Each structure stands twice: as C-alpha cells, then as structure tokens.
Amino acid sequence: xxxxxxxxxxxxxxxxxxxxxxxxxxxxxxxxxxxxxxxxxxxxxxxxxxxxxxxxxxxxxxxxxxxxxxxxxxxxxxxxxxxxxxxxxxxxxxxxxxxxxxxxxxxxxxxxxxxxxxxxxxxxxxxxxxxxxxxxxxxxxxxxxxxxxxxxxxxxxxxxxxxxxxxxxxxxxxxxxxxxxxxxxxxxxxxxxxxxxxxxxxxxxxxxxxxxxxxxxxxxxxxxxxxxxxxxxxxxxxxxxxxxxxxxxxxxxxxxxxxxxxxxxxxxxxxxxxxxxxxxxxxxxxxxxxxxxxxxxxxxxxxxxxxxxxxxxxxxxxx
Amino acid sequence: xxxxxxxxxxxxxxxxxxxxxxxxxxxxxxxxxxxxxxxxxxxxxxxxxxxxxxxxxxxxxxxxxxxxxxxxxxxxxxxxxxxxxxxxxxxxxxxxxxxxxxxxxxxxxxxxxxxxxxxxxxxxxxxxxxxxxxxxxxxxxxxxxxxxxxxxxxxxxxxxxxxxxxxxxxxxxxxxxxxxxxxxxxxxxxxxxxxxxxxxxxxxxxxxxxxxxxxxxxxxxxxxxxxxxxxxxxxxxxxxxxxxxxxxxxxxxxxxxxxxxxxxxxxxxxxxxxxxxxxxxxxxxxxxxxxxxxxxxxxxxxxxxxxxxxxxxxxxxxx
Numbered sequence: 001x002x003x004x005x006x007x008x009x010x011x012x013x014x015x016x017x018x019x020x021x022x023x024x025x026x027x028x029x030x031x032x033x034x035x036x037x038x039x040x041x042x043x044x045x046x047x048x049x050x051x052x053x054x055x056x057x058x059x060x061x062x063x064x065x066x067x068x069x070x071x072x073x074x075x076x077x078x079x080x081x082x083x084x085x086x087x088x089x090x091x092x093x094x095x096x097x098x099x100x101x102x103x104x105x106x107x108x109x110x111x112x113x114x115x116x117x118x119x120x121x122x123x124x125x126x127x128x129x130x131x132x133x134x135x136x137x138x139x140x141x142x143x144x145x146x147x148x149x150x151x152x153x154x155x156x157x158x159x160x161x162x163x164x165x166x167x168x169x170x171x172x173x174x175x176x177x178x179x180x181x182x183x184x185x186x187x188x189x190x191x192x193x194x195x196x197x198x199x200x201x202x203x204x205x206x207x208x209x210x211x212x213x214x215x216x217x218x219x220x221x222x223x224x225x226x227x228x229x230x231x232x233x234x235x236x237x238x239x240x241x242x243x244x245x246x247x248x249x250x251x252x253x254x255x256x257x258x259x260x261x262x263x264x265x266x267x268x269x270x271x272x273x274x275x276x277x278x279x280x281x282x283x284x285x286x287x288x289x290x291x292x293x294x295x296x297x298x299x300x301x302x303x304x305x306x307x308x309x310x311x312x313x314x315x316x317x318x319x
Numbered sequence: 320x321x322x323x324x325x326x327x328x329x330x331x332x333x334x335x336x337x338x339x340x341x342x343x344x345x346x347x348x349x350x351x352x353x354x355x356x357x358x359x360x361x362x363x364x365x366x367x368x369x370x371x372x373x374x375x376x377x378x379x380x381x382x383x384x385x386x387x388x389x390x391x392x393x394x395x396x397x398x399x400x401x402x403x404x405x406x407x408x409x410x411x412x413x414x415x416x417x418x419x420x421x422x423x424x425x426x427x428x429x430x431x432x433x434x435x436x437x438x439x440x441x442x443x444x445x446x447x448x449x450x451x452x453x454x455x456x457x458x459x460x461x462x463x464x465x466x467x468x469x470x471x472x473x474x475x476x477x478x479x480x481x482x483x484x485x486x487x488x489x490x491x492x493x494x495x496x497x498x499x500x501x502x503x504x505x506x507x508x509x510x511x512x513x514x515x516x517x518x519x520x521x522x523x524x525x526x527x528x529x530x531x532x533x534x535x536x537x538x539x540x541x542x543x544x545x546x547x548x549x550x551x552x553x554x555x556x557x558x559x560x561x562x563x564x565x566x567x568x569x570x571x572x573x574x575x576x577x578x579x580x581x582x583x584x585x586x587x588x589x590x591x592x593x594x595x596x597x598x599x600x601x602x603x604x605x606x607x608x609x610x611x612x613x614x615x616x617x618x619x620x621x622x623x624x625x626x627x628x629x630x631x632x633x634x635x636x637x638x
Contacts, residue, residue, distance in 0.1 A: 022359075027546055028467050029393040029531060030363035032459070035354040040341075044349035045454055047407035047441045074348040088366035088407070088452035122366045128447015133407035135364055135454040140351070148347050212348060227346055 003097050005123050012104045013087075016111060016118035020084060023119045031119035033084065039139040044074035047133040054191075055173060056129075060099045062191040063132070064106030070214065071136035072114055072195035073262040077212040079146040079204040080138035082116040082197065088133045090126035114197065146203060146210040151228035151267035153295040155208055158276060160196050160263045160285050162242035163217055164251055165189035167258020182244040189242075193262035198283040203266055206275055210266035216257045218311055221265055222299055228267075234291030237304045256301065257311055267293050322416050324442050331423045332406075335430060335437035339403060342438045350438035352403065358458040363393035366452040373510075374492060375448075379418045381510040382451070383425030389533065390455035391433055391514035392581040396531040398465040398523040399457035401435040401516065407452045409445035433516065465522060465529035470547035470586035472614040474527055477595060479515050479582045479604050481561035482536055483570055484508035486577020501563040508561075512581035517602040522585055525594055529585035535576045537630055540584055541618055547586075553610030556623045575620065576630055586612050 003011065009026055017023035022032040035041050048070070050056055054063050068085065075082055087107075091100070111117060119137070168176070169190030172183045196212070203210060209228055213220045217239065225232055236252060245251040268276050273289070280287035301309045322330065328345055336342035341351040354360050367389070369375055373382050387404065394401055406426075410419070430436060438456070487495070488509030491502045515531070522529060528547055532539045536558065544551055555571060564570040587595050592608070599606035620628045 024466065027542070029396040030361045030399070030455075030457075032397075032464055033360040033362060034461070035360060037356060041352040041354060041360060041456075042349045043352060043405065043438060043454075043456070045405040045407055045440050047409055047443050047452070049409050049443055049445045049447070049450075051446055052444055077348040078351075080349070086362065086364040086454055088364055090366055090368050090450050119362060121364050122452070124366050124368055125371055126368045126447060126450065127370055128368070128445060128450065131368075131409050131445065131447065131450045133366070133441065133452045135362075135405055136349075137360075137362070138349075142353070145351055147343065223346070 008100065008123050012100060013118060016104065016108060020117035020119065023117060026120060033119065033137065035139060038142055040142045040145065042075060042078050042080040042138040042140050042145060043135065044071055045133060045135040046071050046074070047131065049131050050129040058191060060102035061106030064103040065110045065192055067132050067134050068107055068110045069193040069195050070262060071134045072197060073193055073212040073214070075136060075138040076195045076197045076200035077146065077210050077264060078140060079144065079200040080140040081201060082114050083137045083139055084117050084119040085137065086119050086135045087121040089121070089123045090131040091123065092126055092128065092130055095130055144204045146200060146207055146266070148209055148211050148224050148227040151209040151224055151230050151293045153230055153293050154270060155267035155293040156270050156273060156289050157221070157232060157234060157265065157267055157291045157293060158287050158289055159213070159217070159240065159265050160199055160287055162240045162245065163213065163261050163263060164245050164255030164258050165242050166260035167254040168245055168248055168251065170260065178248055182247065185244045190260060193260070195262060196264045196285060199264055199279065199285050202279045202283055206272050207266040207268045210264055213261045213263050213265055214259055216259045217265065218256050218299065218301065224265065224267065225299060231294040231297040231299060232291055233294055233300045233302060235302050236309060238288065238290045240286065240288040327419065327442055331419060332437060335423065335427060339436035339438065342436060345439060352438065352456065354458060357461055359461045359464065361394060361397050361399040361457040361459050361464060362454065363390055364452060364454040365390050365393070366450065368450050369448040377510060379421035380425030383422040384429045384511055386451050386453050387426055387429045388512040388514050389581060390453045391516060392512055392531040392533065394455060394457040395514045395516045395519035396465065396529050396583060397459060398463065398519040398529070399459040400520065401433050402456045402458055403436050403438040404456065405438050405454045406440040408440070408442045409450040410442065411445055411447065411449055414449055463523045465519060465526055465585070467528055467530050467543050467546035470528040470543055470549050470612045472549055472612050473589060474586035474612040475589050475592060475608050476540070476551060476553060476584065476586055476610045476612060477606050477608055478532070478536070478559065478584050479518055479606055480513070481559045481564065482532065482580050482582060483564050483574030483577050484561050485579035486573040487564055487567055487570060489579065497567055501566065504563045509579060512579070514581060515583045515604060518583055518598065518604050521598045521602055525591050526585040526587045529583055532580045532582050532584055533578055535578045536584065537575050537618065537620065543584065543586065544618060550613040550616040550618060551610055552613055552619045552621060554621050555628060557607065557609045559605065559607040
C-alpha cells in the first residue's frame with residue numbers, strides 16, 4: 001500500500017509547512033513570502049540523484065538531511081539567514097512509505113534546527129532512481145551578501161573545519177578498510193554536512209569573498225580566483241586534516257581535491273586576521289589560514305618543501 | 320562528445336541569466352533578488368519526468384517551454400507577475416548536447432516572451448530518465464494574491480479558454496486517430512500550455528478564489544471547494560469545448576476530468592459578471608460561466624437534462 005500524491009502531501013509534507021502562514025498549508029498553487037525591508041532574497045537550488053549523490057542504502061533520514069544541508073551550505077557561503085525551502089521528489093515504486101517517513105523525519109529535525117519551513121513543491125512517480133531537488137530561500141541585508149568575486153591580492157585564504165573527511169567517508173562506504181572508530185566519523189561527515197551558517201553571517205563586512213567547498217578545495221578556490229580575477233598560493237601542509245583522516249592513505253589528496261566537505265573557504269584582508277580568529281572562537285568553528293591571494297593568476301599548491309605540486313584531479317564533476 | 324557540467328552551465332545556461340544582475344551570471348552559490356516594497360514573493364515548484372509528464376519523442380524545445388509554462392501557470396493562478404526561475408536538470412547519457420541546446424532554445428524563447436530570467440540551478444547526471452524541475456519566482460502586491468480559498472456561495476464559476484484539449488492531444492500522441500488538422504492543434508495544446516498571466520493579474524480584487532486546471536476540472540474545482548469550505552453545481556453542457564475537440568468521442572469527459580489544460584478556473588461574485596466579461600475582452604481570453612458556488616458541500620455535475628452525472632475518474636494523479 002503506497003500513499004498517493006495527495007495523501008503524501010497531506011500526511012507527510014504538510015506538517016513541515018505549519019508555522020509559516022505564507023506556505024498556505026501546501027494547499028495552494030504557490031507560497032507567499034514577505035521579505036523584510038532592507039533585506040534581499042537569496043535563492044539556490046541543488047539536486048540529488050540516488051547512485052550519484054547518495055547511495056541506495058544510505059539511511060533515508062540522512063538523505064533528507066543532506067538534501068537540506070547542501071542547500072543551507074549555499075546560504076552559508078553567501079552569509080544569508082535561512083527562511084524556507086521547496087522540494088521536488090521523483091519517487092520510484094521501490095521507495096515505500098516507511099522510507100519516505102524517515103526522509104521526512106530527517107527534514108523535520110533539520111528544519112527545526114536551522115529555523116526554516118517547507119513552502120511548497122511537487123511529488124511525482126518515476127521509473128528511474130529516486131531524484132530529489134530542493135530550492136532554498138534565505139535573506140541577507142541588502143548589499144551585504146558574500147560573493148565569490150571580491151578577493152584581493154594580499155588577502156589571507158581561510159577554511160573552516162577540516163577537509164577531505166567526506167571524500168574519505170565515501171571511499172569507506174565503497175570498500176576502503178579503516179578502523180571502525182575513524183570510519184564512522186568519516187562516514188558521518190559524508191552523510192551529514194555541517195552548513196556553516198553562523199560563520200558565514202559573522203563574516204559579512206569582513207570577508208572579501210567566500211564559497212562553500214562542495215567540489216573540492218582546489219576546484220572551489222579556483223572558482224573564487226576566476227570570479228575575482230586573481231591567483232593564489234596555498235601550502236598543502238597547512239590544510240587542516242581531522243584526527244580521523246590523518247592516518248588514512250592519500251588523506252591530503254582527498255583534502256585538496258575531494259568534494260562534499262561543505263566547509264567555507266573565504267578571503268579576508270591580512271589586517272582582519274585577529275577579527276577572523278575571534279569570529280571562529282565565537283561561532284565555535286576552527287578556522288585555518290592556508291595561503292594567500294596573489295595578483296599573479298593561477299593557483300599554486302606548494303608542498304612542505306615549497307615546491308609546486310601537480311594535482312591530476314581538479315575536483316568532482318557531476319558529468 | 321558531451322558538454323561537462325561547467326561547460327553546460329557556461330555555454331548554454333548562463334546566457335539565460337544575463338539581464339538580471341542578481342543572477343550573478345550563475346557563477347555564485349546563490350542568486351540575489353530584490354522584492355520591491357509593497358510586494359510579496361510568490362514561489363512554486365513543479366517537476367517533470369520523461370515518460371510521466373512528457374514523452375521521450377516530444378520535441379526538446381517544447382519540453383523546455385512546457386516546464387516553464389506549467390510553473391508560470393501557477394503564478395497566473397495567484398495573479399502574480401513573473402520574475403525569475405531556477406532549474407534542476409538530471410541528464411541521462413542518451414540526452415546529447417543538441418537535444419539540450421533545443422531545450423534551452425525553448426526556455427530562451429519563452430523567458431523573453433513572459434519577461435523573466437534564469438537565476439540559478441543545478442545540473443547532474445542520472446542513470447534514469449530525464450528529470451527536470453523548475454522553481455518559479457514572481458511577485459504580487461502584498462495581500463492581493465488570488466487563493467484557492469475564498470469562494471462564497473452564490474459566486475459564479477468561470478473558466479478560461481477551452482477544456483479537454485490537452486488530454487485529447489495526449490490520447491492522439493498515444494494512438495487515437497483523428498484528422499490531422501484537428502490532431503495537430505490538440506497535440507499543441509498538450510505540449511504548449513498557455514499560462515493565463517494577464518488574466519490572473521486582471522482578476523486581482525475581483526475573483527474570490529482561483530486555480531489553474533492541471534489535474535482536471537473536477538479535481539481542481541474540488542480543491543477550491545475544499546479550501547473554501549463550500550460546494551458547487553456545474554452544467555456539463557456549458558463546459559467550453561474547442562472546435563477541434565467537439566468532433567472527438569468522449570471529448571466532454573476529457574474536458575471534465577482530463578489534466579494539463581492550464582486554463583484558469585475562478586469564482587467571482589455574480590454582480591461582477593460584467594466586469595469579468597470586460598476583462599476577458601481586454602486580455603483577449605474567452606471566459607465562460609459554467610456554474611455556481613453553493614453553501615451545500617460537494618460538487619454536482621449536471622447533464623443537459625439537469626440530472627447529476629457520475630464521473631469515475633476524478634482527475635489525474637501522478638502516482
């Protein structure tokens with residue numbers, strides 16, 4: 001017995017909309033959203049396909065949480081506050097109501113945690129794999145959003161948290177053998193990104209440019225450099241690795257090129273270093289300086305001896 | 320040779336964003352949108368799956384146009400003006416760059432026609448069927464949106480255009496034999512919905528409730544009745560059929576229960592009938608009164624002799 005489209009919306013999804021009157025209890029053609037004066041809407045959309053962005057045997061609650069969190073990470077990178085989201089869910093017959101209930105439980109837990117509501121969306125059947133997309137809405141004071149453009153020569157390059165854990169977690173799920181204790185932490189990092197919302201908001205007016213690391217450090221720093229028309233030099237030895245990753249072979253390569261970390265990378269003027277460090281303390285997120293922006297274009301990754309490293313895989317591409 | 324994700328965005332999608340500075344040329348994590356003072360954001364999201372919502376051999380440009388237009392129709396039903404949209408595109412290997420270029424050409428033609436821009440989105444690979452979703456953003460003067468709720472006993476029930484054509488078009492594509500001349504018109508109605516934006520906007524302050532007919536007249540009128548806590552009586556003989564549909568067997572059943580018409584259905588006070596007729600003239604959309612709202616709950620469809628008809632299939636459900 002499988003819930004039909006209308007029952008699915010009424011029983012499972014509608015409760016996620018209560019608390020935001022403009023969602024109209026998901027009973028209308030669209031939702032109505034008021035943007036406070038002096039603020040801009042920030043909007044992004046990311047899709048996830050079973051077998052491409054998550055694994056068929058990932059717990060459904062973690063699939064729902066990841067879907068919401070990768071989009072929240074886009075808001076974090078802009079320094080925005082979350083407001084609401086819409087989902088589209090293409091459901092194969094194999095996905096039963098119990099699976100969906102767990103997915104929705106994951107969404108429910110995280111929307112309460114991050115302070116936003118479901119505003120609308122669509123559900124449909126599909127003969128293919130489970131395909132999810134989510135559109136996230138947030139707001140930011142007008143003109144204050146952090147962008148990928150704006151990094152200046154001389155700026156420090158900072159990253160939050162540790163890098164490469166998610167890529168290792170995925171390798172472990174695909175068969176890489178590591179001790180259980182480290183393995184579970186790394187798998188959790190793959191399945192449950194931590195959108196750095198408080199950090200992004202605190203960096204407004206301080207960081208010159210920011211991005212979240214979804215495609216890998218080298219690829220995403222490359223986007224900032226392209227948009228800003230600058231280059232950069234980073235020291236590989238300075239890239240922060242977790243205690244769990246440090247013992248795994250090729251952890252540094254994962255940290256440089258592995259995707260799915262959803263940490264923030266940002267450029268800030270050298271004279272703001274103390275302010276940045278204080279922000280890290282205040283929002284309780286470790287921050288590490290890994291290099292600097294240069295006028296000379298291109299990205300140079302230096303090894304422990306100061307020699308340029310050559311990286312074969314610049315980052316994750318979905319095709 | 321297939322465009323990678325970054326090339327696809329840069330070459331095909333970025334041009335659709337130019338003209339809206341807040342889209343940041345699709346080069347950032349999210350888009351920035353300013354909502355003018357005194358207006359509310361209106362947001363909706365619909366998905367389409369190959370083989371479920373369109374056919375594998377539908378022309379790609381018409382798939383793109385339908386994706387945009389079904390979402391525009393949601394704005395029309397709220398009385399909103401279009402602003403922008405985001406897409407998610409899960410692409411099977413079989414869909415080549417030429418197909419995508421034609422899809423994008425369809426989007427380009429229609430976004431120019433309806434006055435909106437691409438603001439962002441996501442592209443990914445999929446082992447399954449082509450799966451598209453689109454999030455549409457519009458605005459409406461604060462408090463002026465048309466809702467499904469608000470119909471009052473005594474209101475006239477109106478519909479725009481003709482009903483049932485799209486369902487017949489789909490039946491023709493699936494093998495129903497009709498003369499070519501009628502067939503092509505009906506197929507076009509299935510493939511190319513006409514979002515009634517000018518009509519919806521003109522009905523603000525006049526209609527008590529509105530919806531677009533995507534699931535079928537009976538099903539969608541039912542949504543209005545449920546949301547408004549009222550009933551209705553409609554005369555089947557008064558439901559407007561196109562000249563092309565009139566000769567096809569079971570055209571009336573298609574008009575009552577077939578989906579995909581994307582015409583507007585609305586309830587307006589009887590004393591506004593002349594104003595409604597004048598609006599129809601002004602926006603050049605035929606409007607037909609098909610019944611009235613009743614205090615008694617439930618929907619009664621009356622045949623030419625005034626007897627209640629029983630309808631087996633209340634409307635299209637996606638599961």
